[in-house]
Amino acid sequence: MARVTIADIAARLGVSKASVSYALNGQAGVSEATRQKVVAMAAELGWHPSFSARALSRSRADAIGMVLRRDPALLGTEPYYMRLLEGVEDVLSDAGQSLLLRMVGTTPGRDIAVYERWAGEGRVDGVIVLDRAIDDPRPALLAKLGLPFVLHGVLPGNESGAERIEDQHRDAQLLVEHLFELGHRRIAHITGPLALAHEVDRRNAVRQECAVRDIAVEFAEADYTFDTAYARVTELLGSGIRFTALIFSNDVMAVAGLRALADAGARDIAAVSWDDSMLCQFSYPTVTALERYPDRAGRRSATMLLELLDGRSWNTAAPSPSTLVVRETSRAAASP
Amino acid sequence: MARVTIADIAARLGVSKASVSYALNGQAGVSEATRQKVVAMAAELGWHPSFSARALSRSRADAIGMVLRRDPALLGTEPYYMRLLEGVEDVLSDAGQSLLLRMVGTTPGRDIAVYERWAGEGRVDGVIVLDRAIDDPRPALLAKLGLPFVLHGVLPGNESGAERIEDQHRDAQLLVEHLFELGHRRIAHITGPLALAHEVDRRNAVRQECAVRDIAVEFAEADYTFDTAYARVTELLGSGIRFTALIFSNDVMAVAGLRALADAGARDIAAVSWDDSMLCQFSYPTVTALERYPDRAGRRSATMLLELLDGRSWNTAAPSPSTLVVRETSRAAASP
DNA sequence: CTGAAAGCGCTTACAG
């Protein structure tokens, strides 16, 4: 099957390629009669625009890229990313854009190389950047490369973080208030890597919400993995620091922490997770967690990027508030 | 930053564009001296090949596509797909190919439309097809479209399924033998949709392995979701059919089945899952499961597709055998 | 080994 081109359509109809192009793109410059003939013929011949020809002449790739740089082994366990991708992909496909996906693991710099290559080859029109770090080099690099980008969870133009979309603060309030109502006055928060901007935000927000309620709070840093969370909880238990409830920055760590508590015979301690998943739903005991609607967050970021590429202004809807799903680990504080 | 092109390099060096192209692509037709000058200049100017220009002149997109057509909500819960993607992506990026990802949900025909569009636009050079169904229309459609493809889990040229890569039979043997050794002589298998080829394969394989060992076996069809599996197990318990062990075709259903058993007070029944995941690891009780190395399977399929595109012959390594991870649900049969 | 030229399939000023 030789590809059918606009030259074929033009030849059949005895008009110029230019007219065909204008007609097919809904642009001015053709009579309505010609346009209809062209459109009909294109349908009859089963014409599709050549993606690469269009990309070359328009210098647009009609694709946007995402680089996932968490540990691949962990990616599979965190439904958060799949749901995020789902939202992104949904918006992109409606807009006729493709999603290019790249997983680079945690080796530093591998993501940078991908961006450089994508920019150099003109393979994507823009990228969505995840997991913003403190002093993240990526915004500056992408700006230098001339590759448009959106920081997932941050409104463009506010890279400083002044107007976070993912309102960590509201989430922290939900979690802390819940524990407060259960009677907890001494808690600990097992955070993810504090090199990540949103983890710092979470810690600060938790600190503030606790201060308001006169709750004593401890922090321990882990890296989202089972093993580090298990270790941190075990250390806390042995440290003499007292706490009756734990906040975990993701589901895997929550499950790990529960295991550590059980292994230490501290089964009466309450726990909440910042991320929900089937893990929270089916672990033993089941874990109270925040449903954060990552698909909607993905949809927002994709929409913003497309608006940015089109030079339109932001009319992005307000972020969806999270919901707290209460489960078995929402234990009341033991009476003092 | 205006793009630097081979014309720029040619001009600076006073040679032709053709020489530059040959040099940069490592082809014959240039002297070694010229080649080195060209390569050095390209590096100095920070040249990258324009992806779209190359695609247009070579008529290759240097991209392969995957359409995921399971329920997006479920996709997030099944690490199987993320791990599969990881393997695919790894092979592709080593080969300088991109991965185009599309999620279409379960609406029939939406995947077909994507393939037609990709083929028409020349957006991908080939696709990896997942979840082959009985009488699957996709192979014929893709052949008609002239879009090269690999059926994940099937050796090309054996679409009939004569030589499955994912050896469901060996997996069935592992599971059934395990239950047999624990003393079980009456079991039931909660399958996924029997419209999927590999689910039929699994059922047949389980039937055969049971027959060999004189094990009585029942089958009940579910659709990989929690709710259907819960319902099937509840029905089985109420049916009067006796069984002391259950096989589930995925992790989510295993967890659902355990819940159904617990709710019915049938806690002594053994269970195994065909897929492993953190869910099996942290549910209560923990679930014995097959580690099937989906990343390796993805790597195989990607490798095969690239070989197919290059017109090379298969030198794909043998599939990795699965491993049984024994956990708490590996209960011995109650003595009769 | 090297250069001039045509071609991949579109888009888009530029004349008529």
Add this chain to the structure above:
DNA sequence: CTGAAAGCGCTTACAG
């Protein structure tokens, strides 16, 4: 409104 032509940045026969 319409057509002839140049251009996007490469690749690749084709002469020298």
